[in-house]
Amino acid sequence: MDIQNILRLPLQLINEVPLNGQVEDIYIGDLLSVVMASGKEGMLWLTVQKHLNVIAIAQLHDFAGIVFVQDSYPDEDTIQKATELQIPLFLSHKDAFGTAKDLIGLGF
Amino acid sequence: MKKVYQVEKDNYEDAGKASTDIKRTLKTLGIERKVLKAVAIACYEAEINIVIHSDGGTVTFEIDDDDGLIRLSFDDIGPGIEDLELAQTPGYSTASPKARSLGFGAGMGLVNMKSVASSFDIRSSKEGTHIYMTFQ
Numbered sequence: 257m258d259i260q261n262i263l264r265l266p267l268q269l270i271n272e273v274p275l276n277g278q279v280e281d282i283y284i285g286d287l288l289s290v291v292m293a294s295g296k297e298g299m300l301w302l303t304v305q306k307h308l309n310v311i312a313i314a315q316l317h318d319f320a321g322i323v324f325v326q327d328s329y330p331d332e333d334t335i336q337k338a339t340e341l342q343i344p345l346f347l348s349h350k351d352a353f354g355t356a357k358d359l360i361g362l363g364f
Numbered sequence: 365m366k367k368v369y370q371v372e373k374d375n376y377e378d379a380g381k382a383s384t385d386i387k388r389t390l391k392t393l394g395i396e397r398k399v400l401k402a403v404a405i406a407c408y409e410a411e412i413n414i415v416i417h418s419d420g421g422t423v424t425f426e427i428d429d430d431d432g433l434i435r436l437s438f439d440d441i442g443p444g445i446e447d448l449e450l451a452q453t454p455g456y457s458t459a460s461p462k463a464r465s466l467g468f469g470a471g472m473g474l475v476n477m478k479s480v481a482s483s484f485d486i487r488s489s490k491e492g493t494h495i496y497m498t499f500q
Contacts, residue, residue: 309467312381316383316404
């Protein structure tokens with residue numbers, strides 16, 4: 257699915273990056289080693305972790321983007337690094353389950 | 365080709381820098397995706413372990429120009445792992461509350477490394493921990 261489509265949901269795009277990637281799948285997780293072991297290219301990652309290291313994981317896996325759920329607004333250096341690497345970051349007011357339900361409704 | 369990276373204790377901001385640079389290098393060399401992913405996972409986990417558990421150390425990356433064998437060495441300066449067998453049990457972790465609050469310390473680091481590397485060797489004493497992995 258074209259990543260632009262997820263903006264049809266009540267999500268806020270946090271950083272200014274081109275939205276031209278594809279979302280192949282969704283992954284929910286806050287334990288970084290588990291995400292590291294299970295992540296696949298093109299995933300949209302739902303997490304409450306908001307520090308800089310999430311960007312390293314997203315970069316290593318070539319994730320399509322990150323959705324910070326439950327209003328877990330990322331740190332400034334996280335946003336800066338993601339923008340530099342052109343990784344789209346989104347904010348969701350809902351928790352991971354609520355956001356996932358919305359994404360399923362979109363066709364995932 | 366050989367590259368050495370310094371990894372600092374408790375520097376969570378820079379954790380993952382060696383892994384991302386190594387992945388970038390391998391991508392430039394046209395290494396196949398499956399190997400790239402294995403190296404990225406193992407390298408990240410070992411790098412994070414140095415940040416969380418040690419007093420600092422190094423990551424050494426080498427790729428053989430002839431057969432393409434990738435070697436990763438991780439050498440830290442202590443305090444070492446008391447019980448190596450226990451440390452390799454899935455879910456076992458001695459990570460600090462700070463590390464856990466950042467999402468680290470799932471107790472899957474060594475497990476993940478072993479599962480993706482072609483070969484895995486670990487030695488530890490009070491002077492430090494040494495991990496050597498190959499990928500092909």
